[in-house]
Amino acid sequence: MFTAVEAGRAYGLDARLDDRGRLLAAPDRPLLGWERKPHGWCREEACLPAARAAAAETPGGVDVAAFAGLVGKVAVIDPDERAVAFAEGAAQALGADEAPDFTLDGVALSDLRGRKVALVFWASWCGCRYDLPAWQERHAALEGDGLTVVSVALDRSAADARPWIEEAKVTHPALVDAEGVAAELYNVINVPTVVWIDEEGRIVRPQDSQTATDLFRSMNGLDSEASHAALRRWVLDRDPGLTAAEVREHLRVPTAEERRARAHARLAVWLAREGRAAAARRHLDEAAALAPHDVAIRRGLMALTGEDPFGDAYFALRDELERSGVPIYRPLPL
Known part of the structure; x- marks a missing residue:
């Protein structure tokens, strides 16, 4: 068996x-x-x-x-x-014509058909956790104009994400992707990552590094005001976003190696939860070898092996990727 x-x-x-x-x-x-x-x-x-x-x-x-x-x-x-x-x-390859559906915490993405959706991936192990109140503000300001912000925490334990969700006093759907279901479907390789989905369920801005505050701008180089202005244009001025051809050009479809890395990561999480730390470490190393650029796996699962995702292990990962010329953040033109 x-x-x-x-x-x-x-x-x-x-x-x-x-x-x-x-x-x-x-x-x-x-x-x-x-x-x-x-x-x-x-x-x-x-x-x-x-x-x-x-x-x-x-x-x-x-x-x-x-x-x-x-x-x-x-x-x-x-x-x-x-x-x-x-x-x-x-x-299940990601495509521009229809955003992959998923259900988390009893909320199905397809339930929001007919509204614009800003799908915001974040995590408690990322400084982007401090952006959650600002995403809530954007939701509150634009909800009446047809926008719903859906935040998705990539925490492997709901208990890690809940304090930040509660502190932000969210009224938007704030979901926890403890099993990596949505992250896998949308090929999220780091946070913050935002995907725009139109009223018909089509992706009009694929995986985009966006922030809602400038708290870590000196580190990530991301301009929160520029992304906010683009969001308002999309919602209020009926800016259609990217064309289907442009979406396909920028869409980050998972490679065979990335898919296999996610299977290794899924096995590592289960093994760690079963108390099999050495085996979990082995599969994390396999995942890192297959997809060394996948920060969501490599940083997001550091806690499984007792590493601090805000400590030396994370900065060593940053140094490794920078030396290799691998971008940590991947913003699209606004």
Whole structure:
């Protein structure tokens, strides 16, 4: 028996390793929510034809990693810990035409269809936590004109984010992405990151480094007033934002390495919560090797290994990225 780790849940998976190192699951049991039918594997209305599914089927069982690829997932297997983690794969690639939907804390992004949405990713391990009251002010000022700010904390514990949410006295949807679901869908590699979504659910400004105050401008070089003015133009002056072609040009679609890094990170979080610190560290190192630029993983998960995300480990990470010419913040033209 292995433990399967997906976004928001971990469960037992009836599977074994064969002599080639493949993880084989029982063919008569559901796998990733799909069930074997006479004509193929099905989940709700969707079906994977038997001819395609055959690529993952062996006499000894279903090759879990191969099957995951067929249904748009990436699998990372740890034989020693008897665990496998899954992350979204190419089938869920981010696109300009429709913003990926998600539900956190009982709020679905699609519930806001018909309104403009400023999707604001932040975290308690980032100085951008001090911007939350200012984002609330922007929400309050522009809510009557059709804007909803939705803030999403990338904290792995809701308890870390809640004090900052309560202090900001928010009235906008303030969500906590403890399992990295929304961050994965929107390929958020650092915070603060803001995405604009129009009334029809289309992305009109993709992942943009924006702040709502100038508290750390000397460090990040970001102009909060410029982003505020752009937001007001979009809401009040009906500025359409970027065209679909421009969105596609700037959209940061996750690479295969980034997707695999997220699976390693998901497994690391589960292992850390299970008290398996050494194994968690190993998967964090794998994630860092695959996506060294992903600050949301590397800084956001420092606490798992006892490192201070505001201390020496973070500044060492900054120095490493700067020496490598990797931008820490990635603002779009305003």
